[in-house]
Amino acid sequence: MASVTQLNPGRGRAAARAPVAGAGGVAAPLASNDALVLEGVTRAFGALRAVDEVSLTVAAGQKYAILGSNGAGKTTLFNAITGDFPPTEGRIRFFGEDITELPPHERIRKGLRRTYQSSLLFRELTVRDNLFLAVRGVASGRFSFWRARAGSASVSATQELLERARLTHIADELVANLAHGQQRQLEIGMALAGAPRLILFDEPAAGLSPAERRELVALLRSLPAHMSFVIIEHDLDIALAVVEKVTVMHNGRVLKTGTPEQIQNDAQVQAIYMGSHH
DSSP, X not given: XXXXXXXXXXXXXXXOOSOOOOTXXXXXXXXXXXXXXXXXXXXXXXXXXXXXEEEEEEXXXXXXXXXXXXXXXXXXXXXXXXXXXXXXXXXXXXXXXXXXXXXXXXXXXXXXXXXXXXXXXXTTSBHHHHHHHHHHHHHHXXXXXXXXXXXXXXXXXXXXXXXXXXXXXXXXXXXXXXXXXXXXXXXXXXXXTTOOSEEEEEOTTTTOOHHHHHHHHHHHHTSOTTOEEEEEOSOHHHHHHHOSEEEEEETTEEEEEEOHHHHHTOHHHIIIIIGGGO
C-alpha cells in the first residue's frame, strides 16, 4: 500500500513550468489554493471507460474521500492521478501545474504520494530501515534505495517519521513480525517521507481490527493541517470521520459530491452504497 516504490515510469514528460525540486524532493510551492484539480478525467481500456469524465477539486489542506462500490472506478482514478495509468482524456492539475503527462517519479518529486491496497513493504527489514529507504528514495527522486548513502539528515527524517507514524516502540522490529495494523501504519509512515503535499490513501483500513481502526483514525486526524489527502475507503465510519468533503462514484462517473453529512443523508447514496454497511 503505502510504499510508493511501485510507481512505474510513465509516458512522455510535459513541459515543466514549476520550480525544480530541491534536495528534499519536493518542489517549491506554487501559487494555487487548490491541491488537485481533475478536469474531465477519463481512463479507457479499450471500449471500457473505467473512469468517465470525472471532475473534482481538492483544496490545499483539505481532507477528501472518494466512495463507491467495487468497480466504481476509484482505484483506476488514483492510478490516473499518480501516472500509473495516465488519463486517456482530460487534465490533471497539481497546485496549479498541469501534470497530466508527467511520469510518476516526477509527480513524487512535486509532493504527490500514494498508498496501495496490497502491502509493498520490505518484510525482511526493520520498521526503521523501511522508513529510511523511503526517505532516501524521495531524496533521490527515483527511489534508488540501495545506492543511497546514509546521512544525518536522512537519519533525523527517519526518526521523525517513526514518531509521526507512532512506531517508535517497534522501530527495530522486522516488518514480517508486525501485526497487520502496524504494517498499515508503517505504509502511511513511508508515504509521509519527503514532506508530501498530497497523499492518496487506497483503503488503509482494509483488514484492520476495531482497535487498529481507531488507531488509524487517530493517525489520519494527526496529519498536518496544511497537508491534503484523498482517501478511498469501504469503511464509511472511518472515511466520514476524517474528511471534510466526499465524492461518490458510480460506474466510473461522479454521482454526488458534498459534505460527509450531506452524503450520509442523501437517499440515492444510501440506496446504492450505504445499506450494506449498517
